[in-house]
Amino acid sequence: MAFQPVVDLEHQRIYAYEALVRGLNGESAFSVLSQVTTDNRYAFDQSCRMKAIELAGRLGLMKTDASLSINFLPGAMYRPENCVRATLAAAKRHRVPLKRLIFELTENEEITDYEHLESIFRVYRSNSFRTALDDFGSGFSGLALLARFQPDVVKIDMSLIRGLDSHARKHAVVSGIVGICRTLGTKVVAEGVETQAELAALRVIGVNLFQGYLFAKPGFEALPKVDL
Structure with missing residues (x-):
């Protein structure tokens, strides 16, 4: 895993660290994700979750007030x-409060079963997880997903x-998205x-809230520091 911070400039803090999959020797996410198949995606998804929580906990996430995405x-x-x-x-094992976990759905993921996705969001919320819609504006039915599921966070x-x-x-499109999200909370x-x-x-x-190289590149098995 690599971790990239999401910076909250209004409150001068790190809002969250996003866990990004990497190979054992730092290979790109693409090189890893290209090996995910129908047969191994359940095991891969489960492994990523546990690895992200374990590693973030070991690296000192709980010494900050940041969430883990x-x-x-x-x-x-x-x-x-x-x-x-x-x-x-x-x-529980790594003492990470559930309310500090954010699960991101990328808009590039084509959704064919909206009722199933709705059940996932329902289970997440019942366990106090937060949800995010990633890569908003780049893929499939972003506004429809936003209207139907109303995630806690939208990442443009x-x-x-x-x-x-x-x-x-x-500028006009981003202003419109921000206005819609403000109305939805x-x-x-x-x-x-x-x-x-x-x-x-x-x-x-x-x-x-901002994420990008202006603030920090992803840190391989590290929680990057940001000079705010």
Whole structure:
């Protein structure tokens, strides 16, 4: 695992660390995810959850007030109430409060069974987990997912963030997303922030949570420090 911080500039703190899968020698997420198949995705999903919680706990997550954000594969959760048992056990074992766990669904994941996804969100909420919609604006039916499931956090994809300070249409789209999320009471994270100009434009729009190389690159088996 590598961990990348999500920074809360309004409160001058790290809001969360996102756990990003890596190979044993630091190989990219793509090289690992390309080996996930229908036959092994349940075991992979379960292993990632437990590894992220275990490693973050060992690296000192509980010495901070940051949450831990973990990506999940809806297709790996055949029976959600059973599939979270290992997660609950790992959190208890490493003394990570359940309310500090965020599970991210990427918008690039094509959803074919909305009722199943709804049952996953219901089980997450019943266990005090928070939920996030990742890569918002880059994939399938983002607004439909937002309206139906109303996650706690929306993470705007970097394709919309890149250069929005000088791109009027991107600026307008991101402003619209932020306005919708504000109305729904959903937090917004801007992903892939790399320049001070992008950051300044996003702050004017009303974004306070940021993730990107401007603040920190992912740390391989480390919780990166951020100079706030």
